[in-house]
Amino acid sequence: MIKGETPIVNEERIDLINRFSCLFGKQVIESVVADREFVGEQWLEFLNRENIRYYIRIRNNFKVFLPRKDKIIKESHLFIRFKANEFVHYNKIVKINGQLCYLSGYKLNNKKGKQDFLIIVSFNKPEKAQEEYKQGWQIEMYFKAMQSSGFDIEKTHLQDIERIEKLILLVMIAFVWCYRIGIYLHQINPITIKKHGRKAKSIFKYGFSFVASVLLNSENQNDTNIFQFLSCT
DSSP, X not given: OOTTOXXXXXXXXXXXXXXXXXXXXXXXXXXXXXXXXXXXXHHHHHHHHTTOOEEEEXXXXXXXXXXXXXEEEEGGGGTTTSOBTOOEEEEEEEEETTEXXXXXXXXXXOTTSOEEEEEEEESSOGGGHHHHHHTHHHHHHHHHHHTTTTTOGGGOOOOOHHHHHHHHHHHHHHHHHHHHHHHHHHHHSOOOBOTTSSBSSOHHHHHHHHHHHXXXXXXXXXXXXXXXXXXXX
């Protein structure tokens, strides 16, 4: 088990997946995507046993067991010979925390100009690892929007759990609303692409800024059908 992992943390993750499966059915889970802190032995064993596909990034210094060679090495050694940004799949099964799985990833240069690796462990279909793992960035953007870059929900002074739940539900609806408006605005007036190839602002931020300008500026409200605006049509 890696440092920082505890049985309680693993049990909470397993309980969350089981609760979701009871409500919606395990068959609707396309895959579980997670970052480097989600690779505990009990957790991976559960995902493998339940045949739930996953794509989880692991740390560069993580050690894996190679069954065919009967030895333990750092997983980054499997990718060091490839070119930077060349996404590859290690074509043999390995063991991580006693669990059989596949590895995919690539070598890259981090912000400090040093060599780094993005390595993903998966239950099956390693050829989809890069595409699936990218979906996780949408979740990161959602958390960012819920916090300082958007609704700043963590500054709430609410303490009653039921009120907090209602607040989160309302903010989630507002997030979807802003995101849909951002998509619509982007189709009319595309967001500027900077030199590094990324958008100047996110889709959410585009819609969020527009919503704020309409609701907080009375002059803009005079030119807006507020009921049509609220319905996102």
